Amino acid sequence: MKASHFIARQLRLLLIVLLAYLAAGCRPPTPQPPPPGEILARAAGRMKSLHSFHFLIDRSGALAYLDAGQSVAFARAEGDFYAPDQARATIRVILPGLVAEVQMIALGDEYWETGLLSNQWEKLPPGAGFNPATLFDPQSGFQEILGKDLGDLSYQGLQELGEIPGQLFYTLSGRLEGERLYELSYGLIGPQAMEVSLWVAVETFEVYRVQIDEPLPPGESDPNGGAVSGESVTRWRIDFWEFNEVKAISPPPGG
Numbered sequence: 069m070k071a072s073h074f075i076a077r078q079l080r081l082l083l084i085v086l087l088a089y090l091a092a093g094c095r096p097p098t099p100q101p102p103p104p105g106e107i108l109a110r111a112a113g114r115m116k117s118l119h120s121f122h123f124l125i126d127r128s129g130a131l132a133y134l135d136a137g138q139s140v141a142f143a144r145a146e147g148d149f150y151a152p153d154q155a156r157a158t159i160r161v162i163l164p165g166l167v168a169e170v171q172m173i174a175l176g177d178e179y180w181e182t183g184l185l186s187n188q189w190e191k192l193p194p195g196a197g198f199n200p201a202t203l204f205d206p207q208s209g210f211q212e213i214l215g216k217d218l219g220d221l222s223y224q225g226l227q228e229l230g231e232i233p234g235q236l237f238y239t240l241s242g243r244l245e246g247e248r249l250y251e252l253s254y255g256l257i258g259p260q261a262m263e264v265s266l267w268v269a270v271e272t273f274e275v276y277r278v279q280i281d282e283p284l285p286p287g288e289s290d291p292n293g294g295a296v297s298g299e300s301v302t303r304w305r306i307d308f309w310e311f312n313e314v315k316a317i318s319p320p321p322g323g
Contacts, residue, residue: 104221110273112215116206120150120314124307132256154317155201174201189320203252217245237267280304
Protein backbone atom coordinates (compact mmCIF):
# COMPACT_ATOMS: atom_id res chain seq x y z
CA MET A 69 0.00 0.00 0.00
CA LYS A 70 2.77 2.39 0.90
CA ALA A 71 4.60 1.68 -2.37
CA SER A 72 1.48 2.36 -4.42
CA HIS A 73 0.96 5.66 -2.59
CA PHE A 74 4.56 6.64 -3.32
CA ILE A 75 4.20 5.83 -7.02
CA ALA A 76 0.93 7.76 -7.29
CA ARG A 77 2.53 10.75 -5.60
CA GLN A 78 5.48 10.69 -7.99
CA LEU A 79 3.13 10.45 -10.96
CA ARG A 80 1.20 13.50 -9.75
CA LEU A 81 4.42 15.50 -9.37
CA LEU A 82 5.52 14.42 -12.85
CA LEU A 83 2.15 15.50 -14.26
CA ILE A 84 2.41 18.92 -12.59
CA VAL A 85 5.90 19.47 -13.99
CA LEU A 86 4.77 18.39 -17.47
CA LEU A 87 1.76 20.73 -17.42
CA ALA A 88 3.95 23.63 -16.28
CA TYR A 89 6.40 22.93 -19.09
CA LEU A 90 3.62 22.80 -21.66
CA ALA A 91 2.11 26.02 -20.34
CA ALA A 92 5.47 27.78 -20.61
CA GLY A 93 5.83 26.54 -24.17
CA CYS A 94 2.39 27.90 -25.11
CA ARG A 95 3.13 31.45 -23.98
CA PRO A 96 3.21 33.92 -26.83
CA PRO A 97 6.74 34.94 -27.79
CA THR A 98 7.99 38.40 -26.92
CA PRO A 99 7.24 40.56 -29.97
CA GLN A 100 10.27 41.57 -32.01
CA PRO A 101 10.18 45.34 -32.48
CA PRO A 102 10.31 46.95 -35.92
CA PRO A 103 13.01 49.61 -36.42
CA PRO A 104 12.33 52.85 -34.47
CA GLY A 105 11.58 54.79 -37.66
CA GLU A 106 8.96 52.25 -38.71
CA ILE A 107 7.32 52.29 -35.26
CA LEU A 108 7.08 56.07 -35.43
CA ALA A 109 5.75 56.09 -39.01
CA ARG A 110 3.05 53.55 -38.18
CA ALA A 111 2.14 55.42 -34.99
CA ALA A 112 1.79 58.72 -36.88
CA GLY A 113 -0.32 57.04 -39.55
CA ARG A 114 -2.54 55.38 -36.97
CA MET A 115 -3.09 58.65 -35.13
CA LYS A 116 -4.05 60.41 -38.36
CA SER A 117 -6.63 57.70 -39.05
CA LEU A 118 -8.42 58.10 -35.69
CA HIS A 119 -11.69 60.01 -35.74
CA SER A 120 -11.71 60.65 -31.98
CA PHE A 121 -9.91 60.14 -28.67
CA HIS A 122 -9.77 61.33 -25.07
CA PHE A 123 -6.66 63.25 -24.05
CA LEU A 124 -4.84 64.62 -21.02
CA ILE A 125 -2.15 67.31 -21.22
CA ASP A 126 -0.31 67.68 -17.92
CA ARG A 127 2.52 70.08 -17.04
CA SER A 128 5.01 69.77 -14.19
CA GLY A 129 8.23 71.57 -13.28
CA ALA A 130 8.81 75.14 -14.39
CA LEU A 131 5.71 77.21 -15.12
CA ALA A 132 4.36 77.79 -18.63
CA TYR A 133 2.39 81.00 -19.01
CA LEU A 134 -0.65 81.63 -21.17
CA ASP A 135 -0.26 85.43 -21.21
CA ALA A 136 2.53 87.88 -21.97
CA GLY A 137 2.30 89.34 -18.46
CA GLN A 138 3.00 85.91 -16.92
CA SER A 139 0.05 86.07 -14.55
CA VAL A 140 -1.84 82.97 -15.78
CA ALA A 141 0.03 79.65 -15.96
CA PHE A 142 -1.17 76.47 -17.62
CA ALA A 143 -1.50 73.43 -15.34
CA ARG A 144 -3.41 70.78 -17.29
CA ALA A 145 -6.18 70.14 -19.80
CA GLU A 146 -8.36 67.06 -20.14
CA GLY A 147 -11.03 66.48 -22.72
CA ASP A 148 -12.13 64.96 -26.02
CA PHE A 149 -11.14 65.47 -29.64
CA TYR A 150 -13.40 64.62 -32.57
CA ALA A 151 -11.81 64.93 -36.01
CA PRO A 152 -11.19 67.08 -37.82
CA ASP A 153 -11.87 70.22 -35.75
CA GLN A 154 -14.02 69.59 -32.64
CA ALA A 155 -12.78 69.63 -29.05
CA ARG A 156 -14.02 70.13 -25.52
CA ALA A 157 -11.83 70.33 -22.43
CA THR A 158 -11.48 71.39 -18.85
CA ILE A 159 -8.40 73.59 -18.53
CA ARG A 160 -6.77 74.15 -15.12
CA VAL A 161 -4.83 77.38 -14.70
CA ILE A 162 -2.72 78.88 -11.91
CA LEU A 163 -3.09 82.54 -10.94
CA PRO A 164 -1.41 84.36 -8.04
CA GLY A 165 -2.93 82.74 -4.98
CA LEU A 166 -5.55 80.83 -6.96
CA VAL A 167 -6.05 77.63 -8.96
CA ALA A 168 -9.07 77.75 -11.26
CA GLU A 169 -10.67 75.79 -14.09
CA VAL A 170 -12.33 76.93 -17.28
CA GLN A 171 -14.33 74.93 -19.80
CA MET A 172 -13.86 75.27 -23.55
CA ILE A 173 -15.63 73.97 -26.64
CA ALA A 174 -14.40 74.39 -30.21
CA LEU A 175 -16.47 73.49 -33.28
CA GLY A 176 -14.55 74.48 -36.39
CA ASP A 177 -14.21 78.27 -36.35
CA GLU A 178 -16.56 78.65 -33.38
CA TYR A 179 -15.01 78.83 -29.91
CA TRP A 180 -16.63 79.13 -26.46
CA GLU A 181 -15.06 79.43 -23.03
CA THR A 182 -16.37 79.89 -19.50
CA GLY A 183 -15.27 82.96 -17.54
CA LEU A 184 -12.84 82.51 -14.66
CA LEU A 185 -15.12 84.33 -12.23
CA SER A 186 -18.57 84.06 -13.80
CA ASN A 187 -18.37 80.42 -14.99
CA GLN A 188 -20.73 81.51 -17.78
CA TRP A 189 -20.22 80.44 -21.39
CA GLU A 190 -18.97 83.17 -23.70
CA LYS A 191 -18.35 82.99 -27.43
CA LEU A 192 -14.89 84.28 -28.34
CA PRO A 193 -13.17 85.05 -31.65
CA PRO A 194 -11.20 82.19 -33.26
CA GLY A 195 -7.69 81.97 -31.83
CA ALA A 196 -8.62 83.80 -28.63
CA GLY A 197 -7.98 80.83 -26.35
CA PHE A 198 -6.09 77.55 -26.04
CA ASN A 199 -7.73 75.20 -28.55
CA PRO A 200 -6.85 71.46 -28.51
CA ALA A 201 -8.72 71.05 -31.82
CA THR A 202 -5.93 73.04 -33.48
CA LEU A 203 -3.23 71.11 -31.64
CA PHE A 204 -4.65 67.74 -32.77
CA ASP A 205 -5.66 68.64 -36.33
CA PRO A 206 -5.01 65.42 -38.34
CA GLN A 207 -3.39 67.27 -41.24
CA SER A 208 -1.39 70.01 -39.57
CA GLY A 209 -1.33 69.24 -35.84
CA PHE A 210 0.40 66.86 -33.47
CA GLN A 211 -0.08 63.95 -35.85
CA GLU A 212 1.99 65.79 -38.45
CA ILE A 213 4.62 66.63 -35.83
CA LEU A 214 5.06 62.91 -35.09
CA GLY A 215 5.79 62.24 -38.73
CA LYS A 216 8.10 65.17 -39.48
CA ASP A 217 9.65 66.76 -36.39
CA LEU A 218 11.17 63.84 -34.47
CA GLY A 219 14.74 62.68 -34.95
CA ASP A 220 17.65 60.81 -33.30
CA LEU A 221 15.25 58.00 -32.45
CA SER A 222 16.31 55.07 -30.31
CA TYR A 223 14.36 52.05 -29.08
CA GLN A 224 14.17 51.79 -25.28
CA GLY A 225 12.51 48.37 -24.99
CA LEU A 226 9.08 47.15 -23.99
CA GLN A 227 7.58 48.93 -21.01
CA GLU A 228 4.31 49.11 -19.11
CA LEU A 229 2.44 52.23 -18.06
CA GLY A 230 1.39 52.34 -14.43
CA GLU A 231 -2.17 53.22 -15.44
CA ILE A 232 -2.43 50.17 -17.75
CA PRO A 233 -0.77 47.22 -15.95
CA GLY A 234 -0.09 44.14 -18.04
CA GLN A 235 0.03 45.90 -21.42
CA LEU A 236 3.40 46.34 -23.08
CA PHE A 237 4.36 49.31 -25.23
CA TYR A 238 7.18 50.02 -27.64
CA THR A 239 9.12 52.87 -26.05
CA LEU A 240 11.08 55.35 -28.15
CA SER A 241 13.21 58.34 -27.23
CA GLY A 242 14.53 61.11 -29.43
CA ARG A 243 14.69 64.83 -30.16
CA LEU A 244 11.69 66.97 -31.05
CA GLU A 245 12.03 70.15 -33.09
CA GLY A 246 9.85 72.70 -31.32
CA GLU A 247 8.92 75.40 -33.84
CA ARG A 248 5.75 73.79 -35.18
CA LEU A 249 4.60 72.70 -31.72
CA TYR A 250 5.21 76.22 -30.41
CA GLU A 251 2.76 77.64 -32.95
CA LEU A 252 0.13 74.96 -32.33
CA SER A 253 0.32 75.18 -28.52
CA TYR A 254 -0.14 78.98 -28.45
CA GLY A 255 3.44 79.45 -27.31
CA LEU A 256 3.24 77.03 -24.38
CA ILE A 257 5.71 74.40 -25.65
CA GLY A 258 8.91 75.15 -27.59
CA PRO A 259 10.24 76.59 -29.85
CA GLN A 260 13.64 75.09 -29.02
CA ALA A 261 14.52 71.42 -29.55
CA MET A 262 13.39 69.12 -26.73
CA GLU A 263 13.83 65.57 -25.47
CA VAL A 264 10.84 63.33 -26.17
CA SER A 265 9.70 59.81 -25.24
CA LEU A 266 6.78 57.87 -26.71
CA TRP A 267 4.81 54.81 -25.60
CA VAL A 268 3.24 53.03 -28.61
CA ALA A 269 0.86 50.04 -28.50
CA VAL A 270 2.60 46.88 -29.70
CA GLU A 271 -0.05 45.49 -32.05
CA THR A 272 -2.19 48.48 -33.01
CA PHE A 273 0.41 51.30 -32.88
CA GLU A 274 -1.74 53.84 -31.05
CA VAL A 275 0.30 56.44 -29.18
CA TYR A 276 -0.74 56.20 -25.53
CA ARG A 277 1.76 58.65 -24.04
CA VAL A 278 4.16 61.35 -25.16
CA GLN A 279 6.56 62.91 -22.64
CA ILE A 280 8.41 66.10 -23.54
CA ASP A 281 11.16 67.66 -21.44
CA GLU A 282 11.53 71.32 -22.34
CA PRO A 283 14.63 73.18 -21.07
CA LEU A 284 14.19 76.73 -19.84
CA PRO A 285 14.81 79.44 -22.46
CA PRO A 286 18.08 81.40 -22.25
CA GLY A 287 18.01 84.08 -19.58
CA GLU A 288 15.67 82.20 -17.26
CA SER A 289 18.28 80.41 -15.17
CA ASP A 290 20.47 81.59 -12.34
CA PRO A 291 24.31 81.82 -12.57
CA ASN A 292 24.60 78.32 -11.10
CA GLY A 293 22.48 76.82 -13.86
CA GLY A 294 19.30 76.31 -11.85
CA ALA A 295 15.92 77.67 -12.84
CA VAL A 296 14.51 80.74 -11.15
CA SER A 297 11.46 78.66 -10.16
CA GLY A 298 13.65 75.88 -8.77
CA GLU A 299 13.09 73.64 -11.82
CA SER A 300 15.43 73.25 -14.79
CA VAL A 301 12.80 71.90 -17.21
CA THR A 302 9.11 71.96 -17.91
CA ARG A 303 7.84 68.40 -18.36
CA TRP A 304 4.79 67.84 -20.55
CA ARG A 305 2.90 64.56 -20.47
CA ILE A 306 0.26 63.98 -23.14
CA ASP A 307 -1.88 60.85 -22.73
CA PHE A 308 -4.40 59.40 -25.18
CA TRP A 309 -7.11 56.75 -24.71
CA GLU A 310 -10.71 55.88 -25.68
CA PHE A 311 -9.65 55.72 -29.32
CA ASN A 312 -12.60 56.12 -31.73
CA GLU A 313 -15.05 56.04 -28.80
CA VAL A 314 -15.78 59.77 -28.41
CA LYS A 315 -19.01 61.03 -29.97
CA ALA A 316 -19.42 64.28 -31.92
CA ILE A 317 -19.31 67.39 -29.72
CA SER A 318 -22.23 69.79 -29.29
CA PRO A 319 -22.22 73.55 -28.63
CA PRO A 320 -22.51 74.66 -24.99
CA PRO A 321 -25.94 75.40 -23.46
CA GLY A 322 -27.25 78.51 -25.13
CA GLY A 323 -24.52 78.41 -27.76
